[in-house]
Amino acid sequence: xxxxxxxxxxxxxxAFCGSTVAQDAARGGSLAxxxxxxxxxDNGRSQMPETPSLAGQHASFVTLQMILIREGIRQVxxxxxxxxxxxxxxxxxxxxxxxxxxxxPPDDRPARDAALYAAGEAVIGPRRCGVCHxxxxxGREQVPRIVGQREEYLLRAMTEYRDGQRVGADxxxxxxxxxxxxxxxxxxxxxxxxxx
Amino acid sequence: xxxxxLLAGVAIALVAIPAYAxxxxxxxxxxxxxxxxxxxxxxxxxxxxxADQLPVSSLRLPPGFRAEVYAHGIPGARMMAEGPNGxxxxxxxxxxxxxxxxxxxxxxxxxxxxAQGLPxxxxxxxxxxxxxxxxxxxxxxxxxxxxxxxxxxxxxxLTQAFALPTDxxxxxxxxxxxxxxxxxxxxxxxxxxNCNICETDRxxxxxxxxxxxxxxxxxxxxxxxxxxxxxxxxxxxxxLWATNNARxxxxxxxxxxxxxxxxxxxxxxxxxxxxxxxADPQYNASRDCSEFVQPAALLxxxxxxxxxxxxxxxxxxxxxxxxxxxxxxxxxxRERLSGYDVVVAHLDAQGNVSRIEEFMTGLxxxxxxxxxxxxxxxxxxxxxxxxxxxxxLGAIYRISYQQ
Numbered sequence: 001x002x003x004x005x006x007x008x009x010x011x012x013x014x015a016f017c018g019s020t021v022a023q024d025a026a027r028g029g030s031l032a033x034x035x036x037x038x039x040x041x042d043n044g045r046s047q048m049p050e051t052p053s054l055a056g057q058h059a060s061f062v063t064l065q066m067i068l069i070r071e072g073i074r075q076v077x078x079x080x081x082x083x084x085x086x087x088x089x090x091x092x093x094x095x096x097x098x099x100x101x102x103x104x105p106p107d108d109r110p111a112r113d114a115a116l117y118a119a120g121e122a123v124i125g126p127r128r129c130g131v132c133h134x135x136x137x138x139g140r141e142q143v144p145r146i147v148g149q150r151e152e153y154l155l156r157a158m159t160e161y162r163d164g165q166r167v168g169a170d171x172x173x174x175x176x177x178x179x180x181x182x183x184x185x186x187x188x189x190x191x192x193x194x195x196x
Numbered sequence: 197x198x199x200x201x202l203l204a205g206v207a208i209a210l211v212a213i214p215a216y217a218x219x220x221x222x223x224x225x226x227x228x229x230x231x232x233x234x235x236x237x238x239x240x241x242x243x244x245x246x247a248d249q250l251p252v253s254s255l256r257l258p259p260g261f262r263a264e265v266y267a268h269g270i271p272g273a274r275m276m277a278e279g280p281n282g283x284x285x286x287x288x289x290x291x292x293x294x295x296x297x298x299x300x301x302x303x304x305x306x307x308x309x310x311a312q313g314l315p316x317x318x319x320x321x322x323x324x325x326x327x328x329x330x331x332x333x334x335x336x337x338x339x340x341x342x343x344x345x346x347x348x349x350x351x352x353x354l355t356q357a358f359a360l361p362t363d364x365x366x367x368x369x370x371x372x373x374x375x376x377x378x379x380x381x382x383x384x385x386x387x388x389x390n391c392n393i394c395e396t397d398r399x400x401x402x403x404x405x406x407x408x409x410x411x412x413x414x415x416x417x418x419x420x421x422x423x424x425x426x427x428x429x430x431x432x433x434x435x436l437w438a439t440n441n442a443r444x445x446x447x448x449x450x451x452x453x454x455x456x457x458x459x460x461x462x463x464x465x466x467x468x469x470x471x472x473x474x475a476d477p478q479y480n481a482s483r484d485c486s487e488f489v490q491p492a493a494l495l496x497x498x499x500x501x502x503x504x505x506x507x508x509x510x511x512x513x514x515x516x517x518x519x520x521x522x523x524x525x526x527x528x529x530r531e532r533l534s535g536y537d538v539v540v541a542h543l544d545a546q547g548n549v550s551r552i553e554e555f556m557t558g559l560x561x562x563x564x565x566x567x568x569x570x571x572x573x574x575x576x577x578x579x580x581x582x583x584x585x586x587x588x589l590g591a592i593y594r595i596s597y598q599q
Contacts, residue, residue: 060239063242063243064239064240064242067242067243067271067291068290068291071293071313072292072313073290073313073315088243088244091243125231127226128226128229128231130231130234131231131234131235132234132236135234141239142239143236143239164363164364167315167368169237169239169240169242169290170290171367171368171371172236172237174367174368175367175368175369175391175392
C-alpha cells in the first residue's frame with residue numbers, strides 16, 4: 001500500500017506539461033551521488049556496461065522510466081532495490097538533476113566501424129526514428145536522447161522492445177521495432193552510440 | 197538526414213554487408229507516417245499533482261453547473277466504476293494500478309491502491325460486491341472488495357476463462373480494455389486492432405465482445421470497430437453504444453473518431469475497409485462503405501473519444517436525461533490540438549444523434565497549443581452529479597447542477 005507515498009508528495013509544486021520548473025536539481029544531485037553515481041557515473045555518463053548514461057536525458061523520460069521500474073512494470077533487477085518505495089519527489093528531483101547535466105559519450109567508447117555506422121544510419125529513415133526522437137535523435141519529453149548512449153545498452157533496449165520484454169508508456173517503440181533483424185539493431189546501436 | 201545521405205548509407209550497406217540487404221517493408225505502424233513529421237504521443241505524467249495545481253478554475257460549463265475536485269493524487273486515473281457502498285474504483289494504463297477512492301465523513305476522500313504492477317488495468321466492472329479488473333488479457337475478480345479495502349485478498353483468476361488475446365498477440369497495439377456491465381448481466385468489452393491500420397483477423401481483433409461474468413459464452417457484438425474504450429447501454433432501449441478511436445496517420449482532419457450504435461449483435465462496422473463512413477486510402481480492398489453499419493455520429497478527428505455514459509440521474513436538467521456524455525482525451529496525431537473536453541451527444545425520439553454539444557471545456561489552450569488535463573472517463577453518481585477523470589493530473593472532478 002502506497003498511501004503514505006501519495007500524501008507525502010502532495011506538497012510538491014509542479015508546472016504542467018513536463019516542465020521541471022519546481023523540481024530541485026541540486027537536491028537531486030545529492031540523491032544521485034548517494035544512490036546512482038556508482039553505476040550511472042559521477043557525471044551521469046555511465047562507464048559501466050549495460051548501464052545507460054543519464055546525463056542530458058529529458059526529465060520526463062527519466063521520471064517515467066523510474067516510475068515504471070518502481071511499479072514493477074519495467075523489469076530491471078539492478079534497479080528494483082534502489083527504486084522501491086522511492087517518493088515521487090525524489091524521482092522528479094533526480095530527473096531534473098540528470099536533465100541538467102551535459103550529455104556525452106562514455107570514456108571507453110570504442111572506435112567507429114565505418115561500414116556498421118553507415119548501415120545503422122541507413123535504418124534511421126525507414127524506421128522513422130526521427131518522428132518521435134526528433135531528427136537530431138536527441139529526444140524530447142518522454143522520448144529519450146539516443147545519440148551518444150552506450151552501444152551495448154542501446155542494443156539490449158531495442159532487442160527488448162522488439163521481443164516484447166520492455167514496455168513504455170505506450171507501444172510506439174514496440175511497434176517501431178516490429179520485424180527488425182538482430183543485424184539491423186546492432187548497426188543502429190553502433191550508429192547511435194557513435195553519433196554525437 | 198538528406199535523401200542522398202540515406203541512399204549512400206543503403207548503398208554502403210548493400211555492398212559491404214549483405215546481411216543488411218533485406219530492408220524491411222514499411223511496417224504497419226508507419227503507413228502514412230511521413231518521415232519528416234514530429235507528431236508523437238504526449239508525455240504522460242505519472243507522479244502526484246497537488247490539489248492546488250489542478251485546473252478546476254479553468255473548467256467551463258453551461259450555466260448552473262459547477263466543477264470541484266472530487267479526489268486527487270491518483271496518478272494515471274482513467275476508467276471509473278462505483279461499488280454499492282459508494283467507493284469509486286479507478287483503473288489506469290501505464291502505471292499499472294487500480295485505485296479505490298472512498299468518502300470520509302467530512303466530505304474529503306481517501307485513496308488506496310488496491311492493485312498494482314498489472315498490465316494496463318484499464319477495464320473495471322462492478323457486479324454486486326465484486327470488482328472485475330481487465331488488464332489486457334488478464335481478468336481478475338476481487339470479491340467483496342469494499343469490505344476489504346485495507347487488506348485486499350488475492351483475486352480470483354479468470355484469465356484463462358476469458359482467453360482474451362495477449363499483449364504479444366496485439367503486438368502491444370490497443371490491447372487495453374474497457375469493460376461494462378450490460379442490462380443482460382453480461383460483461384461487454386473491446387478487443388482493439390493489433391496495429392494502427394492493417395489487414396487483421398476480423399474474428400479476433402477490432403471487436404466489441406460480451407461474455408458471461410465467468411468468462412464463458414463469448415459473443416461478437418460488433419465487428420470492424422477499431423478500438424472502443426467506452427461503451428454503455430441505452431437505459432430505455434438497452435441497445436449497446438460505443439465510442440471508437442479511428443486510425444492515425446491519414447491527415448489532420450480525417451478520419452473522425454466515431455460513436456456507434458449496435459442494434460443487433462454481430463453487425464459489421466467496417467474497419468479497416470472504411471472509417472467514419474469513407475473508404476480507407478490504403479485498406480479499402482474495393483469494399484463499398486454503404487455495406488457496413490454507419491457511425492451514429494462523428495466525434496472529431498483524433499480527439500480520442502473514450503469513456504461514455506448515458507445520463508441517468510435527476511440532478512441535471514431534464515434535457516440531459518438519457519443523453520450521452522463522452523470524454524474526449526485529446527489529440528496527438530494532429531498538428532493542432534483537438535478534444536480535451538467532455539461533450540454531449542443528444543438523441544432524438546428515434547434514438548438518432550441530433551447534435552454533439554460541448555459540455556466541459558477549458559482544458560485546451562488553443563493560443564499556446566497546450567493542454568491542462570486529459571478527460572478519460574465520465575461516471576454518473578447516485579446523486580446525479582457527474583465525475584470526470586483527468587488522467588494527466590491524476591484527478592477526479594465532480595460536476596453538479598443547481599438552478
